[in-house]
């Protein structure tokens with residue numbers, strides 16, 4: 001059974017259809033990357049999965065259950081945004097704890113879980129620091145930590161690396177890949193960057209103008225592009 005299933009998802013804003021029948025199954029532990037030019041509908045798709053945007057028609061299922069009518073907090077997901085808003089006045093520990101604010105865990109279990117996540121992210125020594133005492137990469141890890149701490153079935157990333165400089169972006173790609181291998185969560189990652197998509201994905205979903213152009217492994221879309229848009233976008237020989 002797919003961990004995440006999208007069936008004929010449609011989104012209309014003010015009578016304009018911006019997403020046209022998006023369907024996809026994401027298997028447990030899979031790392032799927034949505035890639036396409038700005039405005040093609042990547043964020044809207046992610047926001048519908050998260051419950052931040054109403055679905056016009058179609059269904060979003062998580063763990064085999066349709067979640068269209070569930071609040072974001074009642075969906076087994078966590079989201080990391082481009083402007084990973086972490087709280088400047090809170091310590092790393094409290095920022096990560098924010099991810100557990102609706103959890104019913106005991107205080108002691110929460111503290112244990114926070115320490116565990118900090119360990120996985122290599123942030124144990126920084127738990128009592130404030131964000132302004134951290135590097136850009138460390139701040140990014142705090143944002144990821146806040147999402148991870150609840151151990152969601154599905155992680156949603158919306159261009160989380162776009163605001164980082166080139167060197168840090170490459171480093172964070174590797175870190176997120178490593179984290180995925182270690183933790184094994186299901187990830188849906190959105191980017192407009194082809195290289196990022198090709199290097200990180202188990203499977204790529206290539207979008208244009210609210211339509212899926214192709215779904216496949218990086219090798220499949222590179223060697224067998226479905227159309228000239230895909231070939232050009234991926235930079236494959238046409």
Ligand code: ADP
Pocket residue numbers: 013014018036037038039040041042043044045
């Ligand atoms: P991407 O993330 O791929 O850049 P988006 O999902 O943000 O694309 O946007 C897809 C399309 O939907 C764009 O044409 C955008 O202008 C439109 N759109 C997104 N959000 C809204 C909104 N709240 N109201 C009206 N149109 C929107």
Ligand code: MG
Pocket residue numbers: 042043044
């Ligand atoms: Mg976007």
